[in-house]
Amino acid sequence: MRLRVRSVQNQGIPTASMADIAFLLIIFFMVTINFEVDKTQVFLPKTQIRLEIPKKAAYISITESGQIRVSGGEEISVPVHPEDVLSFAADVVARDPQKAFVLKADKSVPYRYVDGVIDSLKQAKAEVIYLLSEQETIDSRAEEG
Amino acid sequence: MKFKRGTVNDEIPTASMADIAFLLIIYFMVTTTFAATRGIDFSLPQEEDSPLVDKEESVLIEIQPGGGLLVDNKPLLLENVLEYLKPKLERNPMKPVIIRANEMTEYGYMVSVFDELRQAPDKIGMEVKNVSIPTQREINMFWY
Numbered sequence: 001m002r003l004r005v006r007s008v009q010n011q012g013i014p015t016a017s018m019a020d021i022a023f024l025l026i027i028f029f030m031v032t033i034n035f036e037v038d039k040t041q042v043f044l045p046k047t048q049i050r051l052e053i054p055k056k057a058a059y060i061s062i063t064e065s066g067q068i069r070v071s072g073g074e075e076i077s078v079p080v081h082p083e084d085v086l087s088f089a090a091d092v093v094a095r096d097p098q099k100a101f102v103l104k105a106d107k108s109v110p111y112r113y114v115d116g117v118i119d120s121l122k123q124a125k126a127e128v129i130y131l132l133s134e135q136e137t138i139d140s141r142a143e144e145g
Numbered sequence: 146m147k148f149k150r151g152t153v154n155d156e157i158p159t160a161s162m163a164d165i166a167f168l169l170i171i172y173f174m175v176t177t178t179f180a181a182t183r184g185i186d187f188s189l190p191q192e193e194d195s196p197l198v199d200k201e202e203s204v205l206i207e208i209q210p211g212g213g214l215l216v217d218n219k220p221l222l223l224e225n226v227l228e229y230l231k232p233k234l235e236r237n238p239m240k241p242v243i244i245r246a247n248e249m250t251e252y253g254y255m256v257s258v259f260d261e262l263r264q265a266p267d268k269i270g271m272e273v274k275n276v277s278i279p280t281q282r283e284i285n286m287f288w289y
C-alpha cells in the first residue's frame with residue numbers, strides 16, 4: 001500500500017508586503033511632518049478654545065525671562081531685541097498683509113513683555129494674532145486651581 | 146573543451162528594501178516633534194474699524210499681578226465674570242469689554258480671562274463680540 005506524501009508546510013513568515021507597508025508609513029510621516037521653525041522651550045498657557053494655526057504663520061516667542069525670538073514662518077527663529085520686533089513685523093506685513101502671527105509666550109512671563117510685542121504688531125498693522133496654547137483639561141484646571 | 150554558460154539573474158534585488166524603509170521610518174519617528182499648532186485667535190483692530198471706546202460705557206476687566214480680577218472696580222472670580230456680563234450683553238450685544246493686565250501680571254492670567262470670554266457662547270448663550278486689549282502705549286495716548 002502506498003502512503004500519500006504529507007504536504008510540506010511553509011514555515012517562513014511572508015514578508016513580501018513588508019516593504020509596501022513600510023513605504024506607506026514613510027509617506028504618512030512625510031505628509032504629516034511639521035517642521036518647527038521655533039524650538040524655544042516655553043510653558044504655554046492652557047485654554048479651552050484652541051483653533052488651528054495657519055501654516056507658514058510668523059512666530060514670535062517670548063521666554064520666561066523676556067527673551068524674544070522671531071521667525072517669518074519659513075526660516076528658523078532668531079533672537080531679536082524687543083525694539084526690533086516692530087521692524088520685523090512691518091517687514092512681514094509688507095510682504096503679506098494677511099499673514100497670521102503666532103505669539104508663543106511662556107505663561108509666567110510678565111505681561112509687559114507681551115504688551116510690547118502686541119503693541120508692535122498693532123503698529124505694524126498685523127491683522128490677527130494666535131496666542132499659542134495647550135489644551136486645558138479638568139485635571140490641569142484642578143492642578144492650577 | 147566544455148564551457149559552462151553562467152546564468153544572469155535579471156531581477157532587481159529587493160530583499161533589503163524593507164530594511165531601508167524601516168530605517169527611514171525610524172528617522173522620521175525620531176525627528177518628528179509634535180508641535181503645539183493650536184491657539185486662541187485675537188483679531189487686531191484695523192484703522193477703519195477701531196472706534197474709540199468710551200470707558201464709561203464699557204466693562205473694564207483689570208488683572209492684578211497675582212491673577213485677581215477687578216471688574217468695573219469690583220473684585221470678581223474668573224468663573225463669575227460671564228454671569229456679570231450677561232445682563233449687560235442682553236441690553237447691548239456690542240458692549241465693549243476691555244481687558245487690562247498689570248505690567249507685572251503673568252501672561253497666563255490674561256490668556257485665561259480671554260479664553261473665558263471666548264467661551265461665552267457655551268456658558269451664557271451669547272458671544273462677547275467687542276473685546277479689546279489696549280496696550281500700555283494706547284492707554285497712555287487715549288486713556289482719560
